[in-house]
Amino acid sequence: MYGRLAILAAAGFVQGTLIAHAQDTIKIGVALELSGRFVSFGSYCKDGVEFASELYGNTTVAGKRVEFIYRDLQSDAQTTVTAFTELLSTQGINYVIGPTASPIAAAAIGPWRQTKPIWLVPGASTTTMETEVGAEPTFFHTYPYAYHYHETLSAALRHYLGEGKRVAVVYVDDAYGRTHLPLVKEYFTKAGFEIVAEEVMRANSPDLNPVLSKIRSARPDILIGLVQSTDAVTLAKQVHTRNMKIPYLVGAASTQHREWQDAVGEAQEGWIGLGTYLPHLVNWPANPEYPKIFMSTSEWERLFEARFKREPNYDDIMCYTNAGQLLIALEKAGGDNKDKVAEELAKLDTMSPFGPTKFTKTRGGTRNQAFSSMLVFQRHQNKNILLYPLSVAKDATLYQAPR
Amino acid sequence: MSFLPQAIVDALLLGGIYTLMVIGLSVSLGITRVINFVHGEAIMLGAYAAYWGLTLLKIDPLLALPIVALLGAVIGFLVFKGLIAPVLDAPQENQILLTFGLGLVLQNIALILWTGNERSSNPPYAFSSFDFDTVSIPGGRLIAVCAAIIMVVALFIWLKYGEWGRASRALAENRDAAILMGINVPFLYAFTFGLASALAAATGVICSFIFAITPFMGFDMLVKGFAIIILGGLGSIVGSVAGAFLLAFAETTVAYYVPSGNGWAEAVAFVVMFITLIIRPRGIVGQVTGQ
Numbered sequence: 001m002y003g004r005l006a007i008l009a010a011a012g013f014v015q016g017t018l019i020a021h022a023q024d025t026i027k028i029g030v031a032l033e034l035s036g037r038f039v040s041f042g043s044y045c046k047d048g049v050e051f052a053s054e055l056y057g058n059t060t061v062a063g064k065r066v067e068f069i070y071r072d073l074q075s076d077a078q079t080t081v082t083a084f085t086e087l088l089s090t091q092g093i094n095y096v097i098g099p100t101a102s103p104i105a106a107a108a109i110g111p112w113r114q115t116k117p118i119w120l121v122p123g124a125s126t127t128t129m130e131t132e133v134g135a136e137p138t139f140f141h142t143y144p145y146a147y148h149y150h151e152t153l154s155a156a157l158r159h160y161l162g163e164g165k166r167v168a169v170v171y172v173d174d175a176y177g178r179t180h181l182p183l184v185k186e187y188f189t190k191a192g193f194e195i196v197a198e199e200v201m202r203a204n205s206p207d208l209n210p211v212l213s214k215i216r217s218a219r220p221d222i223l224i225g226l227v228q229s230t231d232a233v234t235l236a237k238q239v240h241t242r243n244m245k246i247p248y249l250v251g252a253a254s255t256q257h258r259e260w261q262d263a264v265g266e267a268q269e270g271w272i273g274l275g276t277y278l279p280h281l282v283n284w285p286a287n288p289e290y291p292k293i294f295m296s297t298s299e300w301e302r303l304f305e306a307r308f309k310r311e312p313n314y315d316d317i318m319c320y321t322n323a324g325q326l327l328i329a330l331e332k333a334g335g336d337n338k339d340k341v342a343e344e345l346a347k348l349d350t351m352s353p354f355g356p357t358k359f360t361k362t363r364g365g366t367r368n369q370a371f372s373s374m375l376v377f378q379r380h381q382n383k384n385i386l387l388y389p390l391s392v393a394k395d396a397t398l399y400q401a402p403r
Numbered sequence: 404m405s406f407l408p409q410a411i412v413d414a415l416l417l418g419g420i421y422t423l424m425v426i427g428l429s430v431s432l433g434i435t436r437v438i439n440f441v442h443g444e445a446i447m448l449g450a451y452a453a454y455w456g457l458t459l460l461k462i463d464p465l466l467a468l469p470i471v472a473l474l475g476a477v478i479g480f481l482v483f484k485g486l487i488a489p490v491l492d493a494p495q496e497n498q499i500l501l502t503f504g505l506g507l508v509l510q511n512i513a514l515i516l517w518t519g520n521e522r523s524s525n526p527p528y529a530f531s532s533f534d535f536d537t538v539s540i541p542g543g544r545l546i547a548v549c550a551a552i553i554m555v556v557a558l559f560i561w562l563k564y565g566e567w568g569r570a571s572r573a574l575a576e577n578r579d580a581a582i583l584m585g586i587n588v589p590f591l592y593a594f595t596f597g598l599a600s601a602l603a604a605a606t607g608v609i610c611s612f613i614f615a616i617t618p619f620m621g622f623d624m625l626v627k628g629f630a631i632i633i634l635g636g637l638g639s640i641v642g643s644v645a646g647a648f649l650l651a652f653a654e655t656t657v658a659y660y661v662p663s664g665n666g667w668a669e670a671v672a673f674v675v676m677f678i679t680l681i682i683r684p685r686g687i688v689g690q691v692t693g694q
Contacts, residue, residue: 040520199665205665207413207420209416210410210668211665229615243532260521
C-alpha cells in the first residue's frame with residue numbers, strides 16, 4: 001500500500017513539475033522545411049531563429065522562459081498538417097514562425113484555423129495566403145507576395161529594355177508556379193511586354209528539352225523561370241546547354257541562392273533574380289532601443305558570419321528579424337497573452353538589420369504585411385550586380401546571357 | 404516548325420538515361436529475386452561520390468566512374484552478405500521492408516552529412532552540345548546514352564560468355580539445379596547484388612552532371628525504374644531496355660504534342676504501367692520463371 005502511495009506521490013510531483021514548467025514557459029513553434037525539396041529555405045530560416053534566440057540572451061521574456069520548438073515539415077503537405085495540428089491543438093502553442101515555401105504554407109492554413117495562433121510567415125509568395133488568411137489579425141506576412149515580384153521585375157526590365165520585348169514563361173505545376181503565372185502575364189502585359197509562350201513543367205522533371213524546344217520556337221527576348229529548388233538547377237543547366245540564344249534569363253526564386261549558383265556553375269552567368277536581401281549591399285543602422293538584437297546590418301552580418309562560417313542569405317536575416325520582432329512584442333505585451341502580443345506586433349515600428357519592421361495593409365487585403373520591397377539583380381562574373389531600384393543601383397548595366 | 408527530329412533525339416537520349424536507371428535493378432531482381440528498394444540510394448551515393456571527387460579532389464566524374472563503380476560493388480556485396488542474405492528465404496514483404504528501410508537510412512545519412520542543398524557536377528562536357536540546324540544534342544546526355552550502351556553490351560557479354568555470368572543465368576532459371584551443379588549460390592547472389600550496386604553507382608556518376616543532386620533524388624528514380632521493369636518484364640534485361648525506350652518515347656511524345664504535355668509526361672509512366680499490368684502482366688518480354 002505504501003508502495004502505491006509513493007508511486008502516486010511521485011506521479012503527482014512529476015505532473016506538477018510539468019504543469020509548473022508549462023506555466024513558466026512561453027512556447028514558440030518553428031515549423032520549417034528542414035528536409036525535402038525546400039530544405040534550402042527552411043534550414044537557413046532555422047539558423048536565423050536560433051541566432052536570434054542566442055543573441056537575445058537566455059531567451060527569457062517577461063519573467064518566463066521562451067522555448068523554441070522546432071518541427072520538420074519535410075517539405076510535405078501532409079506532414080505539415082500533422083505537425084501544425086500537433087503544435088497548435090495538442091501542445092496549445094500560441095506563436096508559430098514558418099513555413100517558408102508556398103505550397104507548404106498553403107497546406108498549414110487548415111490546421112492553423114483551428115486555434116489561429118500568431119503566425120509569422122517568412123516566405124510563401126503565393127497569394128493563396130492573402131486570400132485565405134490575409135485579413136486575420138494574428139497573421140503576419142513578412143515576405144513579398146507574387147505581385148510584388150512581378151510589379152518590381154516588370155518595372156526594372158522595362159527601364160532597361162523598353163517596351164515591346166517578347167517574354168516566354170516556364171512554370172512549375174504547383175502553388176508557386178500557378179500563383180506567379182497570371183501575375184507575370186498581368187504585370188508584364190501592363191508594362192508593354194508581349195507574352196509569346198508559357199510552358200508548364202512538373203516538379204522534378206528529368207527532361208526539359210521538349211519545353212525548351214517549344215520556348216525556343218517562340219523566339220523570346222526574355223525567359224522567366226517560375227521554378228524553385230532542383231527544378232531551377234535543371235532549367236539553368238539545360239538552357240545553357242541548349243544554346244537557347246535568349247538574351248535575358250530570369251529566375252524569380254533561386255538566382256539569389258548560393259546553392260543554385262554553385263550547382264549550375266558557369267550557367268548562372270546573366271541570370272536575373274529578385275530578392276529582399278543581398279549580403280553586404282545595404283546597411284541599415286543599429287536600433288538604439290533594442291541594440292542587443294537589432295544591431296546594424298553590417299554588424300549583424302559580421303556576427304552571423306563568425307557564428308555560422310558562411311555568408312547569410314535572406315532566409316537567415318528575415319527569420320532572425322521575425323524572431324526578434326516576436327520576442328520584442330512578447331516583452332511589450334508583458335507575457336503570454338496572444339491578443340496583446342498580436343496588438344504589439346502589429347504596431348511595432350522599429351529598425352532591424354533587415355530594415356524597417358512596420359506592418360502595413362496590402363492592396364490584396366493582408367492586414368499585417370512587412371518587408372515587401374524587392375531588389376532586382378543580375379549574376380555577372382560570379383557577382384551580384386544590383387539593377388533596381390534605381391535609387392540603390394548606381395549606373396548599372398544589364399548584360400545579355402552569353403548563350 | 405517541326406519538332407519531330409528534336410523529339411526523336413530527346414526520346415533516344417531520355418531512353419539512355421532510363422536504361423541506366425533500371426539496368427542494375429533488373430539484374431538484382433532477375434537473379435537474386437530481391438525487390439531492391441535501396442537501388443535509388445545507390446544511384447544517389449554514386450552521384451555524391453562523383454560530385455565530391457570533382458569538388459575536393461578535382462577528379463573528373465568519368466575518370467572517377469570505375470572507382471565509384473568498384474566501391475559500389477564492394478559495398479553492395481557486403482550489404483547483401485550482412486543484411487539481405489539472412490532474409491532471402493523470408494516472405495518477400497520482409498525483403499521489401501528491409502531494403503526500403505535501408506534506403507531511408509541512407510537517405511537520411513546523406514541528408515545529415517551533406518544537407519539537402521542541391522548540387523551538381525559541372526565538368527566542361529556537362530554544358531556541351533552538338534547543334535545541327537533544328538536539332539540540338541546535349542553532350543552530357545549523349546555520354547549517358549554511350550555509357551548505357553557500354554554497360555548493356557558488357558553485361559550481355561558477361562552473362563553469355565563469362566563463367567559467373569553463365570552461372571548467374573543458371574541460378575536465375577533454377578536455384579536448386581544451380582546448387583546441385585556446385586554453384587556457390589550464396590556467393591553468387593552477393594556478387595550479383597554487388598554488380599547491380601556497381602551499375603547503380605555508375606549511373607549516379609553519370610547523373611551527377613545531368614541532374615541536380617540531393618539526398619532525395621534516388622526515390623523518384625526508383626519509382627520510375629519499377630514502372631519500367633514492370634513494363635519490360637520483371638527480371639528481363641532485354642525487357643527493361645525495351646521498356647526504358649518505350650517509356651521515353653511515350654513521355655517525349657506527350658511532352659511535345661499534347662498541350663501542357665510536360666506537366667503530364669511523368670504520369671505517362673504510371674498509365675503505361677497500369678495498362679501493362681491489365682493487358683500483359685508479364686510485361687513486353689515476359690516474366691522470369693518462378694522457382
